Amino acid sequence: MLQDYFAVGAAIEQRLRDEVGNDVDSICSLFTVNDPELLKRQSVSLHITQLPSTFGNDSGNGAKQAETQRWQVSLCFKSPRSDEEVAVMRERAGVLCLRVRKALQGFCPPDAKPLRATANTPILTDDCRFRIFAFTFECVCIV
Numbered sequence: 001m002l003q004d005y006f007a008v009g010a011a012i013e014q015r016l017r018d019e020v021g022n023d024v025d026s027i028c029s030l031f032t033v034n035d036p037e038l039l040k041r042q043s044v045s046l047h048i049t050q051l052p053s054t055f056g057n058d059s060g061n062g063a064k065q066a067e068t069q070r071w072q073v074s075l076c077f078k079s080p081r082s083d084e085e086v087a088v089m090r091e092r093a094g095v096l097c098l099r100v101r102k103a104l105q106g107f108c109p110p111d112a113k114p115l116r117a118t119a120n121t122p123i124l125t126d127d128c129r130f131r132i133f134a135f136t137f138e139c140v141c142i143v
Contacts, residue, residue, distance in 0.1 A: 002141045011109035019103035047074045074134035113140040
């Protein structure tokens with residue numbers, strides 16, 4: 001049973017720090033200091049955000065309920081400014097996306113079932129300054 005509502009997010013953050021922390025400029029979450037001016041200057045950052053949950057599978061005569069928590073994990077790359085930077089970003093993004101997927105797919109946070117990847121969403125910001133590769137992971141928790 002879940003003891004800390006944000007425990008899954010904290011476990012995801014720690015897992016990513018251990019697995020890819022040396023390969024990104026920063027890892028940001030709901031509970032970290034996220035200075036927008038500093039983030040604008042970083043070539044690659046990783047962001048962890050909780051998405052809307054779904055609820056179901058009542059058990060224990062309604063005393064317990066399952067919650068499927070969804071977490072978005074996004075690699076944010078500063079947009080390339082030359083053909084050479086395009087090639088570097090394409091290679092680096094491809095490698096990091098797979099490392100993030102492998103680090104989290106099947107990872108089991110405390111008090112939850114293993115994570116599974118359910119979606120990916122590539123995004124180009126409106127001002128074209130950043131390329132974002134976002135994955136959605138979900139797991140079931142009993143609350």
